[in-house]
Amino acid sequence: MTTRIDILRSAAFAALLVFSLLVVGAQPAxxxxxxxxxxxxxxxxxxxxxxxxxxxVKVFLQIPAPGLEGDEGQFASSRMQAARLEFAVKDYxxxxxxxxxxxxxxxxxxxxxxxxxxxxxxMMPQWKRLMNDTIKFVPHLLKGSIMTxxxxxxxxxxxxxxxxxxxxxxxxxxxxxNRLCWFIIWLFRGTPLLLQLFFIYYGLPAVGITLKPITAAxxxxxxxxxxxxxxxxRSGILSIxxxxxxxxxxxGMSYWQAMRRVIIPQTYRVILPPVGNxxxxxxxxxxxxxxxxxxxxxRTADQLFNASFNITVLGLAAVxxxxxxxxxxxxxxxxxxxxxxxxxx
Amino acid sequence: MNALxxxxxxxxxxxxxxxxxxVSLTLNPGEKTVIIGPSGSGKSTLLRAINFLETIDxxxxxxxxxxxxxxxxxxxxxxxxxxxxxxxxxxxxxxFQHFNLFPHMTVVENAMEGPVTVLGTPKSKARDIAMSxxxxxxxxSFADRFPASLSGGQKQRVAIAxxxxxxxKVMLFDEPTSALxxxxxxxxxxxxxxxxxxxxxxxxxxxxxxxxxxxxxxxxFMEDGSLLAQGSPGEFFGEHCRDPRIQSFIDRIF
Numbered sequence: 001m002t003t004r005i006d007i008l009r010s011a012a013f014a015a016l017l018v019f020s021l022l023v024v025g026a027q028p029a030x031x032x033x034x035x036x037x038x039x040x041x042x043x044x045x046x047x048x049x050x051x052x053x054x055x056x057v058k059v060f061l062q063i064p065a066p067g068l069e070g071d072e073g074q075f076a077s078s079r080m081q082a083a084r085l086e087f088a089v090k091d092y093x094x095x096x097x098x099x100x101x102x103x104x105x106x107x108x109x110x111x112x113x114x115x116x117x118x119x120x121x122x123m124m125p126q127w128k129r130l131m132n133d134t135i136k137f138v139p140h141l142l143k144g145s146i147m148t149x150x151x152x153x154x155x156x157x158x159x160x161x162x163x164x165x166x167x168x169x170x171x172x173x174x175x176x177x178n179r180l181c182w183f184i185i186w187l188f189r190g191t192p193l194l195l196q197l198f199f200i201y202y203g204l205p206a207v208g209i210t211l212k213p214i215t216a217a218x219x220x221x222x223x224x225x226x227x228x229x230x231x232x233x234r235s236g237i238l239s240i241x242x243x244x245x246x247x248x249x250x251x252g253m254s255y256w257q258a259m260r261r262v263i264i265p266q267t268y269r270v271i272l273p274p275v276g277n278x279x280x281x282x283x284x285x286x287x288x289x290x291x292x293x294x295x296x297x298x299r300t301a302d303q304l305f306n307a308s309f310n311i312t313v314l315g316l317a318a319v320x321x322x323x324x325x326x327x328x329x330x331x332x333x334x335x336x337x338x339x340x341x342x343x344x345x
Numbered sequence: 346m347n348a349l350x351x352x353x354x355x356x357x358x359x360x361x362x363x364x365x366x367x368v369s370l371t372l373n374p375g376e377k378t379v380i381i382g383p384s385g386s387g388k389s390t391l392l393r394a395i396n397f398l399e400t401i402d403x404x405x406x407x408x409x410x411x412x413x414x415x416x417x418x419x420x421x422x423x424x425x426x427x428x429x430x431x432x433x434x435x436x437x438x439x440x441f442q443h444f445n446l447f448p449h450m451t452v453v454e455n456a457m458e459g460p461v462t463v464l465g466t467p468k469s470k471a472r473d474i475a476m477s478x479x480x481x482x483x484x485x486s487f488a489d490r491f492p493a494s495l496s497g498g499q500k501q502r503v504a505i506a507x508x509x510x511x512x513x514k515v516m517l518f519d520e521p522t523s524a525l526x527x528x529x530x531x532x533x534x535x536x537x538x539x540x541x542x543x544x545x546x547x548x549x550x551x552x553x554x555x556x557x558x559x560x561x562x563x564x565x566f567m568e569d570g571s572l573l574a575q576g577s578p579g580e581f582f583g584e585h586c587r588d589p590r591i592q593s594f595i596d597r598i599f
Binding site: 241243244246247248249250251252253254255257261262265266342343 | 396398427428431432434435436437438439441443445446447448449450458459462463464491492493504507508511
């Protein structure tokens with residue numbers, strides 16, 4: 001939260017500096033707007049650029065309110081500048097007082113009203129501000145999470161099946177199938193997922209295949225994760241002692257029966273940890289589909305952040321991602337304990 | 346009497362090495378054959394060729410009088426279709442040196458697996474068969490244990506029950522006690538002996554001469570892939586063993 005205030009403050013300060021230099025430089029243009037006020041403005045700006053902010057405020061406040069001998073524009077801009085300087089030095093009550101002075105004369109001044117509300121927000125206790133933000137953002141983020149979860153669940157169902165087939169292709173004696181599966185793994189493991197998503201969503205229309213973002217996301221994640229899981233599953237199968245296949249075949253099982261009943265069930269224990277690892281990576285990788293017009297958790301967070309410039313949004317998105325990955329980590333730990341049970345004496 | 350199994354001029358090479366060199370062997374129903382010989386003499390390879398775990402280069406295998414396992418394609422001898430190989434294997438039980446029990450299944454599930462998956466036997470019936478075979482090898486009280494919790498001898502007895510539950514016509518034992526601690530050898534041989542006494546046809550590859558003498562109807566001696574001598578245990582282990590090579594091997598073993 002302090003970061004956000006800091007950003008606002010330094011932005012305000014920089015803007016002021018630029019503005020005041022402009023004012024100083026463009027002096028003659030303002031010369032007709034009341035000599036006293038102009039002098040005071042110039043003087044205040046000169047003090048401000050020396051870094052004496054409080055001193056500058058004092059001078060700004062000497063500019064009189066309109067109606068007597070003052071000038072409307074100069075009065076409003078002097079009070080806004082003074083208020084911003086007070087804000088910059090974190091003297092929020094003083095900033096409120098200054099802006100209050102302006103609002104007393106011009107109750108409808110939008111700039112002043114907005115500034116007042118942001119000062120009030122800055123004055124709120126941290127926890128209250130955090131709570132407000134949370135209440136404001138979390139429903140949107142959760143809505144985005146539904147799509148993230150959908151992508152994760154889809155990929156978790158599809159990629160082990162795809163991965164199993166690719167893995168079996170890679171260990172088969174059919175040369176063509178073997179090479180095809182090798183190629184799929186080579187292609188999808190060797191290029192960035194982001195590029196694959198771009199290619200599927202933006203590239204395929206060039207050859208007449210136009211996909212909805214969600215279809216493109218399903219295809220991209222499904223293929224990419226199938227390729228990764230294929231290698232994990234293949235290594236799992238290769239890790240099983242050859243004697244197991246021989247024993248199964250010796251009793252009359254076909255290759256596929258032996259695979260299904262004897263070999264593959266034994267791989268679960270071996271492949272579960274790396275598969276869990278992949279699925280946790282998947283949860284985070286779904287964020288990449290935000291680049292192909294999918295509105296999921298990351299995209300939602302990005303949009304909210306751009307609209308509000310409030311870093312809390314990103315923090316909340318991080319918390320939701322962590323929540324997902326934690327649930328997965330714990331679930332996989334339990335699963336691991338269960339599938340390995342036969343090795344315990 | 347028709348031979349149950351007949352091997353004729355079996356040749357198996359690994360690269361330039363002739364692991365099995367022109368071996369012929371006949372097995373009558375109920376007959377117990379023990380194959381002995383030094384390591385690397387090709388006895389395991391021969392045994393594995395019988396249920397097609399090794400594909401032979403040439404030679405013929407007759408099972409119940411029929412030529413089985415291979416067909417000629419463009420003058421080359423190739424392994425028959427998987428389906429018919431599976432059908433043959435289902436009738437031939439095999440016990441391995443390293444047991445090769447399925448670690449993810451309980452003892453009884455191991456013994457049920459063949460009947461259920463290969464023969465399509467209903468589970469309840471397969472369980473009955475499995476339990477009776479486990480009973481036979483004295484392992485029925487371990488039915489619900491996983492293999493990891495068993496001793497080597499117990500594992501091998503379960504492996505025997507697993508092979509028996511397919512109700513095979515012949516049993517192949519590939520050095521069934523070589524991986525066992527000496528004190529566990531007895532229980533496995535007792536199980537095999539009992540099976541032999543019940544009239545099971547079997548081929549046993551072993552280094553244990555005492556067992557060979559006790560159980561064998563015919564003893565086969567192999568060296569460097571060749572079948573050097575074949576005879577009754579009396580001829581082999583008696584006073585007047587003719588072949589000096591066999592004599593020296595037996596002397597080394599004892």
